Amino acid sequence: VQSNYPVDLSNCEREPIHIPGSIQPHGVLIVAGLPDMIVRYVSANSDGLLGMSAASILGRPITACLGSVIAEQIVRRDDRGLILPETHRFVTLPIEDGELCHFDIRHLNGLLYLEVQRVESVEDDEKLPARAQMVIDSMRAACNLEHLLKAAAHQLRQLTNYDRVMVYRFNEDGNGHVVAEDCDAAMDPYLDLHYPASDIPAQARKLYLLQRIRVLCDVDYVPVPLLAHVVPGSDPPPLDMTFCDLRSMSPIHVEYLKNMGVSATLTLSLIVDEQLWGLFVCHHRDPKLPSPALRSSCDLLSQIISFMLRQAIEQDFSNDTNRRKQMVSHIAESFQRHGSIADGLAAAENSVLELVGASGALLCFDGKNLCLGATPALDDCLIVMSELRALSTDKHFSLDSLAKALPEFERLRDVASGVLLMSILGSPSDGILWFRPEVVRTVKWGGNPEKAVQINAQTGRISPRKSFDVWKRLVELHSLPWEPVDLEAVSELKRALSAFIMTQAESLLSRSS
Ligand code: BLA
Numbered sequence: 001v002q003s004n005y006p007v008d009l010s011n012c013e014r015e016p017i018h019i020p021g022s023i024q025p026h027g028v029l030i031v032a033g034l035p036d037m038i039v040r041y042v043s044a045n046s047d048g049l050l051g052m053s054a055a056s057i058l059g060r061p062i063t064a065c066l067g068s069v070i071a072e073q074i075v076r077r078d079d080r081g082l083i084l085p086e087t088h089r090f091v092t093l094p095i096e097d098g099e100l101c102h103f104d105i106r107h108l109n110g111l112l113y114l115e116v117q118r119v120e121s122v123e124d125d126e127k128l129p130a131r132a133q134m135v136i137d138s139m140r141a142a143c144n145l146e147h148l149l150k151a152a153a154h155q156l157r158q159l160t161n162y163d164r165v166m167v168y169r170f171n172e173d174g175n176g177h178v179v180a181e182d183c184d185a186a187m188d189p190y191l192d193l194h195y196p197a198s199d200i201p202a203q204a205r206k207l208y209l210l211q212r213i214r215v216l217c218d219v220d221y222v223p224v225p226l227l228a229h230v231v232p233g234s235d236p237p238p239l240d241m242t243f244c245d246l247r248s249m250s251p252i253h254v255e256y257l258k259n260m261g262v263s264a265t266l267t268l269s270l271i272v273d274e275q276l277w278g279l280f281v282c283h284h285r286d287p288k289l290p291s292p293a294l295r296s297s298c299d300l301l302s303q304i305i306s307f308m309l310r311q312a313i314e315q316d317f318s319n320d321t322n323r324r325k326q327m328v329s330h331i332a333e334s335f336q337r338h339g340s341i342a343d344g345l346a347a348a349e350n351s352v353l354e355l356v357g358a359s360g361a362l363l364c365f366d367g368k369n370l371c372l373g374a375t376p377a378l379d380d381c382l383i384v385m386s387e388l389r390a391l392s393t394d395k396h397f398s399l400d401s402l403a404k405a406l407p408e409f410e411r412l413r414d415v416a417s418g419v420l421l422m423s424i425l426g427s428p429s430d431g432i433l434w435f436r437p438e439v440v441r442t443v444k445w446g447g448n449p450e451k452a453v454q455i456n457a458q459t460g461r462i463s464p465r466k467s468f469d470v471w472k473r474l475v476e477l478h479s480l481p482w483e484p485v486d487l488e489a490v491s492e493l494k495r496a497l498s499a500f501i502m503t504q505a506e507s508l509l510s511r512s513s
Helices: 046-050 068-074 124-140 145-160 202-210 251-259 292-338 341-347 349-354 378-391 407-412 464-475 484-512
Strands: 028-033 039-043 076-078 081-083 088-094 100-108 111-118 164-170 176-183 193-195 213-216 224-228 264-272 275-284 360-365 368-373 396-399 418-423 431-436
Touching (some): 068 088, 068 100, 145 164, 145 176, 145 275, 145 292, 176 275, 202 264, 264 292, 275 292, 292 349, 341 349, 341 360, 349 360, 349 368, 360 378, 368 378, 378 396, 378 418, 378 431, 418 484
Antiparallel strands (some): 028 039, 028 111, 039 224, 076 081, 088 100, 100 111, 164 176, 176 193, 213 264, 264 275, 360 368, 360 431, 396 418, 418 431
């Protein structure tokens, strides 16, 4: 039942990673039909652990292939018929030769999945609850989202002992950004690097919403094929392994890890409001097999952390809103101090730019035109402003790519890839035009071009360099996107402007009366 889907760089979002037709070799997978409990699929390595060849297991009742104690745990029959345990459970029991094994039992879509794995050592497992508690405590003590993620990465590394633990955050387009990291001092940090959405294709992100934890024990593993019970006249369908811990990983992804110098990974999903917000990605330079108990602790933690994240994200949002409100107050005070909008804005230069995260701005007030920060030449600024006004009469108008809307301005991409215009109703010559540079100038690439890995023309090996090219093509001529919070900040500033104009008008009136 090997899917044998030909994968290459052009079609990786179509690779059916949930039906790989093989498993990783550190365990055995047996799948039986329900309610007959006849084994329909088994991995070719059953002999090593269960002492029975795959051929001798296929087509037989699953209970007959396991010791009676184990069989009892998996499924029971009484006078009324079949009794299934909960939909998902795990037990640790000795098998025939006395060796401890971990049994992961799940029934799903009319099938009973059993994954068996040898338990190497239980020594460290006893410390797990206390260590997991430390992860939570350190996150509780964090004062904002950034600190919380940093604390989580650090503590998760203490818990799991991987060489590197990263928090990888997705943006709306599926592109990613390493927002926190804890790693061995001898490793190159990936903190703050950006990667294109294609590095973790859509079907993988969808699967990670369902299965919160993935383990890859050794990039050099030889996949163990899954064999199916063939009944004459019907073809066994490929087995859905979405929820299997032993699922074989995409060969393209394995290649990617090899190019990164990684031998083993553990990955946890961070799900906020039913969306895949990000991942914890743990890397190890040597092969590594986490114990089943560690895996369960991590799975639990990823759910608790996801909850804590939601609160921290809300808090961060309200902190950001407050910070922007303070900047507007600062600008409003500056109007008062200088008795004019143009002078007040110019004197509060930093706040005017930071308010919307811009690198430069054109100010047009009281018949004066003034450039702040990094902008095109004044004449160009004025042409852009009038072209934008011709394009839209909205009170604010923003473009992430000026050159896509008005190709003649491609020449300004260095400083003016993104523009945000605030117009003043009734004063057509007044307004502020903010500029953002092209994103390639402001973010750090995951595929550092200086560290390019040679691409093998035959295998089409993916390298960081390849990622870099994809990303660059995607973001060319774009600035970082203007967010709703940026537009909200502009509205806030406009309210302050109106209030100042009102007080000026009132004082003029009171003087003349
Ligand atoms: C999966 N790619 C992934 C995963 C990560 C990355 C974290 C999830 C693996 C898991 O959950 O176990 C990418 N890893 C990264 C990045 C960093 C990192 C960006 O450490 C940054 C530091 N990948 C490609 C290309 C293709 C591709 C070009 O780069 C397709 C042609 C495919 N990546 C790909 C596939 C998966 C994947 C198919 C799913 C793997 C699986 O679950 O089977």
